[in-house]
Amino acid sequence: MPTNAPLNRKLRMGLIGGGQGAFIGRVHATAAVLDNRAALVAGALSSDPKKAKDSAPDYDIPADRAYGSYKEMAEAEKKRPDPVDFVSVATPNHTHFEIAKTFVEAGFNVICDKPMTFDLAQAEDLLKVVEKSGVVFAVSHNYTGYPLVRQAREMVLSGELGEINATRSSYIQGWLRTRLESENQKQAAWRTDPGKSGAAGCFGDIGTHAYNLGRYITGLQPKEISCLLKVFAEGRKLDDYGVAAVRYENGALGTVTASQISHGRENDLFIEVDGTKAAIEWHQEEPNKLIVRKNGEPHKIYTRAGGPYLGAAAGSSSRLPGGHPEAFFEAFANIYGTTYDAIVKRASGQKFETTDTVYPNIYDGVEGMLFITQCVKSSQDNGAWVPFRHPKSRK
Numbered sequence: 146m147p148t149n150a151p152l153n154r155k156l157r158m159g160l161i162g163g164g165q166g167a168f169i170g171r172v173h174a175t176a177a178v179l180d181n182r183a184a185l186v187a188g189a190l191s192s193d194p195k196k197a198k199d200s201a202p203d204y205d206i207p208a209d210r211a212y213g214s215y216k217e218m219a220e221a222e223k224k225r226p227d228p229v230d231f232v233s234v235a236t237p238n239h240t241h242f243e244i245a246k247t248f249v250e251a252g253f254n255v256i257c258d259k260p261m262t263f264d265l266a267q268a269e270d271l272l273k274v275v276e277k278s279g280v281v282f283a284v285s286h287n288y289t290g291y292p293l294v295r296q297a298r299e300m301v302l303s304g305e306l307g308e309i310n311a312t313r314s315s316y317i318q319g320w321l322r323t324r325l326e327s328e329n330q331k332q333a334a335w336r337t338d339p340g341k342s343g344a345a346g347c348f349g350d351i352g353t354h355a356y357n358l359g360r361y362i363t364g365l366q367p368k369e370i371s372c373l374l375k376v377f378a379e380g381r382k383l384d385d386y387g388v389a390a391v392r393y394e395n396g397a398l399g400t401v402t403a404s405q406i407s408h409g410r411e412n413d414l415f416i417e418v419d420g421t422k423a424a425i426e427w428h429q430e431e432p433n434k435l436i437v438r439k440n441g442e443p444h445k446i447y448t449r450a451g452g453p454y455l456g457a458a459a460g461s462s463s464r465l466p467g468g469h470p471e472a473f474f475e476a477f478a479n480i481y482g483t484t485y486d487a488i489v490k491r492a493s494g495q496k497f498e499t500t501d502t503v504y505p506n507i508y509d510g511v512e513g514m515l516f517i518t519q520c521v522k523s524s525q526d527n528g529a530w531v532p533f534r535h536p537k538s539r540k
Contacts, residue, residue, distance in 0.1 A: 164191030176477030261510030290479030306420025346383025
């Protein structure tokens, strides 16, 4: 697929999942085209062939590129003179591996929802396929796309906070306080099903986001993890609450808490980072503010408005003037935007970074699966400390 010519057109997107009744597929489709750098032109929108094709008009996908299955789509797109440049995988966890592998082996770039695969073995197999193929592969840990999260990362990596001693990250929800899965609620049904969600429920779904956020901001390498997972909704098969402690290689400590049974909580993802020179705090439900604290000084509130205190990463990730809130769709779009930069380079025959990327990549996806695996293992052993460092982790 790569050529030596510059790419002077919109990227062509294919969507897997996102059919009628889905949530995250529409988010992908909206974010992908937000900056007018891509157009959604093809899709296999459901595992039900009829539903897949019936859903296509909702996205203005033409009938001849509305496919009944992802395998049909991969075969057909390979033969077209104008194939898709990338596919976005927005399906339940247990389907990610086969879909992503099929398109990677066909030479297509992939943006995949998290958790990246059903289990760690699949993640490591997919990593080998991606490394062999040379495609661009991103994982939609979308919260890393917020401007002030990228600002926090710049501040940590530049040494502004000093040595990092501790991180505290949490993702607190309440929507699964009752067993919605027993009422055939679609999102609850597959997320609480071990055959579709994987070894963890709440911790696989949102605990991975909380962990990844700390990892992205600080760059700290994990060493060991201890975890306790719990089912509070009687009869549920997978955890709906959990806590973990992480020992990092520099001696820092981290905690991760995730809940889906806390009354009145919606999508309360937040993080605090303690350094020897300063501390920061950020909340996803108020994403346009970053709190910076130093002993003996008034607390500071950084905003997206810009100014000498903001770095280049925050500025380049913002679209609107301060005071006009940017949030979830825009953060998702920032993941797409930085991934597009790599896709364009590949299409033009240029070298592109694969490990130390601004967007979450295949290595982050593997580490996310290791996080789930080791948390479950630790919890099954009453919170025992277990090793937590993948040999191919992002540096």
